[in-house]
Amino acid sequence: MLKSYKHYQDMLGILLEGCQIIGFDWRYLYLNDVAVRHSRKTKKELLGRTMMEMYPGIEDTEMFAKLRDCVEKRTPHRIENEFTFPDGSKGWFDLIMEPVPEGVLILSWDITEHKQIERLFLEIINSSPVGIYIIQDRGFRLVNTAFQKSVGYTESELLDIDPFDIVHPEDREMVREDAVKMLKGERVSPYQYRYLCKSGESRWVAEQLTSIQFQGKRATLGNFMDVTEHKLAEEKLGQSYERLQKAMDGTIQAMASIVEIRDPYTSGHQQRVARLASAIAEEMGLPKEQIEIIRISGILHDIGKIYIPAEIMSKPGKLSDSEMNMIKAHPQVGRDILKTLELPWLICPMVLQHHERMDGSGYPKGLSGESITLEARILAVADVVEAMASHRPYRPALGIEKALEEISQKRGLLYDSRVVDACIKLFSEKKFDL
Structure with missing residues (x-):
């Protein structure tokens, strides 16, 4: 056991996350039991062997590029990586790469189940006929397919604009006030306002907001339903009622x-x-x-x-x-x-x-x-x-x-x-x- 981590071997062994040390020649120098489980190999198979021997083609992955940068330039990295194993199975891992005297220390968390739930969550959201979005730090962080279709912007375009840019200028102050009331629990029913499509068309929406935690930070979940057709029908009904009222008055x-x-x-x-x-x-x-x-x-x-x-x-x-x-x-x-x-x-x-x-x-x-x-x-x-x-x-x-x-x-x-x-x-x- 190398002297730089010999003293800490017992402590590394009981970590809840995976812990491994890779040498400058890409050989496995140390793995705790969690890291061994993550590797889907045995400790005996791994120790002393190179990463390329154990996982052919690994040198062509984005994860290995970050690892090489950490080894050669001594630059730390943290990434979420989907890893494909030799048998074709896949797993998601949250990886922290830190330079150490012997090479690089890798801490790993298996987030496969979390990613599966996240993917299911996104599938459910994207199959919803109602527009759904998440706003955090004054910007869109998630927009579903229905929302993109309503406003006419792509996901990448929406992630790069101020959410208030799609609110009609005359309605922005009202929307701010109603949004604050709803997030404070002072308003329950959805509020309506005009929004602007990418084409410049003005349409009507009914919106409801909820305060949530998203990726560890406070965010706002929005439900966005276009009610333009309903609004137009309502206006026509109102006009019909006015005509009827005038006729009755006459x-x-x-x-x-x-x-x-x-x-x-x-x-x-x-x-x-x-x-x-x-x-x-x-x-x-x-x-x-x-x-x-x-x-x-x-x-x-x-x-x-x-x-x-x-x-x-x-x-x-x-x-x-x-x-x-x-x-x-x-x-x-x-x-x-x-x-x-x-x-x-x-x-x-x-x-x-x-x-x-x-x-x-x-x-x-x-x-x-x-x-x-x-x-x-x-x-x-x-x-x-x-x-x-x-x-x-x-x-x-x-x-x-x-x-x-x-x-x-x-x-x-x-x-x-x-x-x-x-x-x-x-x-x-x-x-x-x-």
């Missing part, structure tokens, strides 16, 4: 106009009621969808007056009992007309109940309190305020002050207290104008 306005044509004295009443009712609902903090239903109901609330003769609608004097009963039937008639249309379900109850009162003294059903929908209670206050403030065939306009005095005095009795408070606040503090 129909609603046309129906409301029929009433106003037959009753010129109340022209604009339904529009003003709709506007005031919407403002009250907004002041009460109701959702936008609910406010829109209230607006539509305001426009249509007197549609039942279609069936009332025009001479009764414009009669300046007192109405007879039979005429009054005909007037009181208009909420029911309006509801019967509207129920045949595909409108939000709340509109029909609102039209039916807009003359009901909190104490049960209203019509047509004599409902009271919470039996009346909140939306109908809002419509009732808006209807009364607009009617009192405007001119009627049987009386001049009473003015907004009288109207607000009326609902204030009957607050909690005829009219919902919260609705009254919101209405008064609109006029007194927010200077609402009919």
